[in-house]
């Protein structure tokens with residue numbers, strides 16, 4: 001049976017509802033000091049604002065070593081009614097707690113599989129007891145127009161964990177680059193089916209030919225922002241989605257808020273936050289692409305992208 005693995009258990013993909021396909025309720029990066037998402041009350045306020053705008057589910061792309069708070073995600077999901085899908089996996093070294101990185105190096109596949117099938121490890125310690133929330137996806141990250149040894153090791157472990165479990169792999173692309181290299185590695189060399197891969201941040205490199213090329217693989221394309229740093233590319237989003245839909249890729253498109261800093265939150269930071277997706281972006285997408293494609297992007301596509309016939 002095909003299900004989406006939320007922090008409260010496996011659910012029928014048809015019950016996912018309107019989905020923010022890439023966001024963060026908790027996130028801590030050594031590269032973003034002072035901007036940590038660590039406050040459960042602020043996360044709850046953001047989730048409630050998202051739910052009030054019609055949101056049904058959120059996929060948190062915070063992997064091992066970024067202070068994911070799986071235990072708090074369980075409480076928040078119960079309290080707000082929003083379904084939350086948590087990640088295992090590994091970000092760039094620059095975004096990962098160095099102590100955690102030391103602890104998990106060489107044990108990535110084992111850790112990813114354990115978090116997907118048994119439960120996320122407290123304190124990101126592979127030897128800790130599992131928390132009562134399992135991960136539903138594997139998040140990894142490339143680099144700027146390149147894949148470092150760290151990225152290759154993370155992606156190799158992600159592919160092995162995919163083969164063991166069926167879990168989808170979601171990829172951070174630095175400034176939207178290196179997606180062809182990621183597909184070569186994950187799908188070409190490591191045998192992951194392209195429709196089990198979500199390519200993130202493609203909006204940050206608004207190169208339509210590249211986007212069409214990677215879409216031809218069958219992978220999902222996540223357009224996840226906005227942020228102050230992306231103003232130069234945000235304005236191309238509607239045209240990009242329109243072009244990709246016209247090229248036959250409407251069923252591969254995803255959108256997400258990707259709120260990574262406290263200042264970007266709507267409810268407590270005065271930023272666009274999670275509600276922006278539904279209050280501002282969704283009507284614009286509907287106007288440009290029509291109701292059917294909009295329903296694909298917000299409901300049907302994430303349900304398909306994150307649904308798994310779990311092997312374990």
Ligand SMILES: [Zn+2]
Pocket residue numbers: 022023024061258260
């Ligand atoms: Zn993100």
